[in-house]
Amino acid sequence: MTILALRKVTLAGLAQDRKVMLSGLQRMGCLHLIPLRPKLAADPDRTQSAPAEEAYKALRWISDVAEKRQQVKDIGAFDFDEVVRLALGNKQRLREAEDEKAFLQRRIHELTPWGDFTLPSSAYSGGYLYWFYQLPLHERGRLAELDLPWQEVHRDNRFTYVVVIAREEPDAGLLPVARTHTGAVSLSQLHARLNETEVRLEDLHAEHTALSRWIFLLSQNLAHAEDRSALVEADQGIWLQDGVCLVQGWVAERELPLLQAFATELGLALTTEKPLPEERPPTLLENPSPVDGGQDLVSFYQTPNYHEWDPSRIVFFSFALFFAMILADAGYAVILGLILVRYWKRLKKSAEGRRFRILSVVVLAASFLYGVLVGSYFGIEPSPGTLVARLKLLELNDFDSMMRLSIAIGCLHLLMANLVVALRLRPFPHNARPIGWSLAITGGFAAYLGSTEDVQGLATGGYLLLSLGLLLVMLFASNRRVSDWKSALLRLVDGLGSLAQVTKMFGDVLSYLRLFALGLASASLALTFNDLAIQVKTALPGPGLLLAILILFLGHSINLGLGIISGFVHGLRLNFIEFFNWGMSDEGYPFRAFAKKEIEP
Structure with missing residues (x-):
C-alpha cells in the first residue's frame, strides 16, 4: 500500500532555451507540471494549440466508413495536418449539405399543395399582394364571410388551400388560422437546389470514403499530435520574465538523481522542497x-x-x-x-x-x-x-447463517479501515477515536453473535467492548484543549455529538x-x-x-x-x-x- 514520496522541484533557465528544456523533460517523463501562470486566450509569446483533439475527431470521422479504402503505409506520402484539415472540413461540409437537404425537402413538402408559382411584383399587380391560408375543411364556410377576393388552389382530405388578394394583410380575426409563409422561391427552384445539394452530397460522401485510406497512418501518428499538444500546454504554464523561465512540478524522490543529471547537462538551476502539510501534491500509487x-x-x-x-x-x-x-x-x-x-x-x-x-x-x-x-x-x-x-x-437458503456471514464480512471490512487509520495516527491518544470504533465494531458483533447463539458470556463481553469503544470515542472525539470547566463541558458535548455516528456505523454494517x-x-x-x-x-x-x-x-x-x-x-x-x-x-x-x-x- 504505497503512495510514493514526492518532492517539489523548480528548474530555472534561459527563456530562449525553454523549448529544449520542455522537450527533454517530456522525454524523461517523470515530472507532474505545476502551472505557474494561467492560460491566456491570446499571447504572442506562446505557440498556438496543437491539433491533438482535432486529430482524434478526424480519425473517428474517417473510420466511420462502411467500405474503407486500401490503407496507405508509405509515410512519405502522408501529411498529418493536411489529412486532419481535409477530414474535419469534409465532416463540416457534409453536415451542412445534409442540413440543407433536409430543409429543402421540408420546404418542398410544405409548398407542393400550393403549386409551382412565382409571385409577381407589386407594381405588376397594382399594389395588391397574395396572402396564403391553410384552412381546415370544417372551417371552409368562413370563406363566404370574406369581402375580399379569394381563390381555392388545392384541397385534400384535411385542408383547403386558399389565396386571398388584398393590399394589406387581412385582419387576424377574419379567418381562424394564421397565414402561411410560402416564401419567394418557387417549387421548381427548390427542386433544382435540392438536385444540386444531392450531387454535392454524393461528392462529399465519395471524398469521405477516399479519406479512409489514411486511417492507419493517422492512428499511428496520434501520439505525435498528443505530444505536441502537451508541449504547448506546458509552454503556456511556465513563468517568463526578464529572459528567464521557470518550470515547476512534482517528482518522485527516487527520480531526483535523474532530474539532477538533466539539469547539470543543460546548465539549469534546480531546487527541491519537501511538500508542506498544507500543500496538496498529486498522488502517485505503486503496488506490486x-x-x-x-x-x-x-x-x-x-x-x-x-x-x-x-x-x-x-x-x-x-x-x-x-x-x-x-x-x-x-x-x-x-x-x-x-x-x-x-x-x-x-x-x-x-x-x-x-x-x-x-x-x-x-x-x-x-x-x-x-x-x-x-x-x-x-x-x-x-x-x-x-x-x-x-x-x-x-x-x-439458510438465512440466519448467511446473514451472520455477511454481517461478519462487513464488520471485518470496516474494522480493517479503522485499524489502518489507528496505525497511521499513533501514538495514543491521537488514534483513540479509530481504536474506539474498532472496539465498538468488535463488541457489537460479539454481542450480536451472543444473542443469536444464546451464548451469555459472549454477549456480555461484547457489550463491555462496545461500551468501552463508545467511551473512547466520546472522550477523544473533540480536539478542544481543556483549560477550564467551560472547555471541558464543550469537549464533552462534542464527544456526545460524535456518538451519533453509531447509527451510521450500524447502517453501514447492514449494507x-x-x-x-x-x-x-x-x-x-x-x-x-x-x-x-x-x-x-x-x-x-x-x-x-x-x-x-x-x-x-x-x-x-x-x-x-x-x-x-x-x-x-x-x-x-x-x-x-x-x-x-x-x-x-x-x-x-x-x-x-x-x-x-x-x-x-
Missing part, C-alpha cells in the same frame, strides 16, 4: 504487479489524498470476495473464465490490460470457489453423496447484507429458469426441447448479465461508500507525468 489492479479499482471512484494511505490491496481482494458472493455460481464463473481466455492475448498488449487479466483471474477464482462452497452450478445443486456435494459447506441478498437472488433466478425449461419440455414433447434450450440460454444469459452488473456495482459500492467513509478522510488527484506517448525509434 500481482495486485496493482487494485489501483484501477480505487481510481475508478477517487484518488486517495497524498497525505492519506493507499487502499489498493484491500480493495483488490475485497472486491473479488464481494463479486464472488454476488455471482454465487461456479458455472457462471467458468463461462466468464472461458471469455477471459478468449481475450487473454489481446489484453496483454497494454499495461491496463495486463492488470485487468490478473484482477479477473483472482475475481473468477474466488467466484468459482464460492460457487463450489454454496453448491450452485447454473442453479443446479449437486447430487447427494458426490464429491462436489461434499464440498458444499454453505447453504444459501453488507446485500451480498447475501443478491447472491440468493442470482441463485433463485437460475433455479427458476431451470424449472421453467423442465416444465416446457414436459408439457410440449418434441418442440418443447427446443423451447427449453432457448429458455435456458436466454434465461441464464440474462441472469449472468445481471450478476456481472450487480457484482461490479455493489462490489465497488461497498468499498467506495462504506469502507472509504471510515478509512479515508480526504480525496486527492492523480499524478500526471509530463511524458511522451510517441515511441521513438
Whole structure:
C-alpha cells in the first residue's frame, strides 16, 4: 500500500532555451507540471494549440466508413495536418449539405399543395399582394364571410388551400388560422437546389470514403499530435520574465538523481522542497504487479489524498470476495473464465490490460470457489453423496447463517479501515477515536453473535467492548484543549455529538447484507429458469426441447448479465461508500507525468 514520496522541484533557465528544456523533460517523463501562470486566450509569446483533439475527431470521422479504402503505409506520402484539415472540413461540409437537404425537402413538402408559382411584383399587380391560408375543411364556410377576393388552389382530405388578394394583410380575426409563409422561391427552384445539394452530397460522401485510406497512418501518428499538444500546454504554464523561465512540478524522490543529471547537462538551476502539510501534491500509487489492479479499482471512484494511505490491496481482494458472493455460481464463473481466455492475448498488449487479466483471474477464482462452497452450478445443486456435494459447506437458503456471514464480512471490512487509520495516527491518544470504533465494531458483533447463539458470556463481553469503544470515542472525539470547566463541558458535548455516528456505523454494517441478498437472488433466478425449461419440455414433447434450450440460454444469459452488473456495482459500492467513509478522510488527484506517448525509434 504505497503512495510514493514526492518532492517539489523548480528548474530555472534561459527563456530562449525553454523549448529544449520542455522537450527533454517530456522525454524523461517523470515530472507532474505545476502551472505557474494561467492560460491566456491570446499571447504572442506562446505557440498556438496543437491539433491533438482535432486529430482524434478526424480519425473517428474517417473510420466511420462502411467500405474503407486500401490503407496507405508509405509515410512519405502522408501529411498529418493536411489529412486532419481535409477530414474535419469534409465532416463540416457534409453536415451542412445534409442540413440543407433536409430543409429543402421540408420546404418542398410544405409548398407542393400550393403549386409551382412565382409571385409577381407589386407594381405588376397594382399594389395588391397574395396572402396564403391553410384552412381546415370544417372551417371552409368562413370563406363566404370574406369581402375580399379569394381563390381555392388545392384541397385534400384535411385542408383547403386558399389565396386571398388584398393590399394589406387581412385582419387576424377574419379567418381562424394564421397565414402561411410560402416564401419567394418557387417549387421548381427548390427542386433544382435540392438536385444540386444531392450531387454535392454524393461528392462529399465519395471524398469521405477516399479519406479512409489514411486511417492507419493517422492512428499511428496520434501520439505525435498528443505530444505536441502537451508541449504547448506546458509552454503556456511556465513563468517568463526578464529572459528567464521557470518550470515547476512534482517528482518522485527516487527520480531526483535523474532530474539532477538533466539539469547539470543543460546548465539549469534546480531546487527541491519537501511538500508542506498544507500543500496538496498529486498522488502517485505503486503496488506490486500481482495486485496493482487494485489501483484501477480505487481510481475508478477517487484518488486517495497524498497525505492519506493507499487502499489498493484491500480493495483488490475485497472486491473479488464481494463479486464472488454476488455471482454465487461456479458455472457462471467458468463461462466468464472461458471469455477471459478468449481475450487473454489481446489484453496483454497494454499495461491496463495486463492488470485487468490478473484482477479477473483472482475475481473468477474466488467466484468459482464460492460457487463450489454454496453448491450452485447454473442453479443446479449437486447430487447427494458426490464429491462436489461434499464440498458444499454453505447453504444459501439458510438465512440466519448467511446473514451472520455477511454481517461478519462487513464488520471485518470496516474494522480493517479503522485499524489502518489507528496505525497511521499513533501514538495514543491521537488514534483513540479509530481504536474506539474498532472496539465498538468488535463488541457489537460479539454481542450480536451472543444473542443469536444464546451464548451469555459472549454477549456480555461484547457489550463491555462496545461500551468501552463508545467511551473512547466520546472522550477523544473533540480536539478542544481543556483549560477550564467551560472547555471541558464543550469537549464533552462534542464527544456526545460524535456518538451519533453509531447509527451510521450500524447502517453501514447492514449494507453488507446485500451480498447475501443478491447472491440468493442470482441463485433463485437460475433455479427458476431451470424449472421453467423442465416444465416446457414436459408439457410440449418434441418442440418443447427446443423451447427449453432457448429458455435456458436466454434465461441464464440474462441472469449472468445481471450478476456481472450487480457484482461490479455493489462490489465497488461497498468499498467506495462504506469502507472509504471510515478509512479515508480526504480525496486527492492523480499524478500526471509530463511524458511522451510517441515511441521513438
